[in-house]
Amino acid sequence: MKTIKIEADTKLLDEVLNWLEDALSPIKESEKTCQQIRIVVEEIFVNIANYAYGGLGGEVQITIDIQKNNGAVVIVFTDSGIPFDPLAYPEPDVKLCAMDRRVGGLGIYMVRKMMDSVSYEYRNWHNILQLIKINKF
Amino acid sequence: MKVSVEEQDHTLLAIVHGKVDTSNASDFEKEIVSKLDEKCRKIHIDISDMEYISSAGLRALLRLKKRMDANEGSMAVEGANEVVYETFMITGFLDLLGIEKR
Numbered sequence: 001m002k003t004i005k006i007e008a009d010t011k012l013l014d015e016v017l018n019w020l021e022d023a024l025s026p027i028k029e030s031e032k033t034c035q036q037i038r039i040v041v042e043e044i045f046v047n048i049a050n051y052a053y054g055g056l057g058g059e060v061q062i063t064i065d066i067q068k069n070n071g072a073v074v075i076v077f078t079d080s081g082i083p084f085d086p087l088a089y090p091e092p093d094v095k096l097c098a099m100d101r102r103v104g105g106l107g108i109y110m111v112r113k114m115m116d117s118v119s120y121e122y123r124n125w126h127n128i129l130q131l132i133k134i135n136k137f
Numbered sequence: 138m139k140v141s142v143e144e145q146d147h148t149l150l151a152i153v154h155g156k157v158d159t160s161n162a163s164d165f166e167k168e169i170v171s172k173l174d175e176k177c178r179k180i181h182i183d184i185s186d187m188e189y190i191s192s193a194g195l196r197a198l199l200r201l202k203k204r205m206d207a208n209e210g211s212m213a214v215e216g217a218n219e220v221v222y223e224t225f226m227i228t229g230f231l232d233l234l235g236i237e238k239r
Contacts, residue, residue: 010160013160032220036220038156039220039224042191094228099203099207101233103200106228109227110192110228114227
């Protein structure tokens with residue numbers, strides 16, 4: 001299991017993505033799975049950086065556990081920001097034409113569609129978001 | 138991310154390399170918008186060398202598309218790899234950008 005604890009700041013996105021490369025190295029042959037994980041880690045990290053602490057700043061912890069028996073990649077984000085359940089966020093209408101499309105909500109929608117499981121709980125003053133991707137070899 | 142943009146007969150040709158994410162999506166958009174002028178009728182974006190795109194990049198594409206639609210122009214995006222194609226499919230961007238289904 002790999003863990004990073006870092007200030008939730010979009011300026012540190014590259015640092016998170018560099019850490020992620022190392023964490024994903026055991027499954028780097030599964031290019032598609034890795035790309036999707038890069039996308040969702042960015043979306044969630046940026047979301048926490050932009051909204052969790054209401055401008056006050058704070059940390060986020062990310063852990064990645066690649067389970068050898070079933071190929072599941074389990075990613076957990078923990079922050080102590082404002083309670084926010086991304087699963088309660090309304091989904092964007094992806095059938096609208098360009099002029100009617102709004103620009104919000106896309107990131108979380110992509111996370112829900114690209115992962116096999118997304119679950120959220122608020123416990124002991126922390127937002128805990130767990131994502132699971134089943135890596136098909 | 139790297140983007141090269143050139144103009145030819147009122148069409149902007151943009152070639153994108155690498156990943157378009159939160160840290161560079163606004164640079165990507167600015168590079169293209171800075172070369173748009175009133176005579177521009179079409180933007181053609183070659184993404185065959187684009188690794189992946191996050192929602193920040195999708196928002197940049199959406200804003201460019203809105204700009205072109207509002208000015209009776211058009212925008213074409215071509216060459217999506219598998220991951221990018223799937224991202225477009227999930228988010229409704231295949232229809233939005235007029236990309237043929239595979």
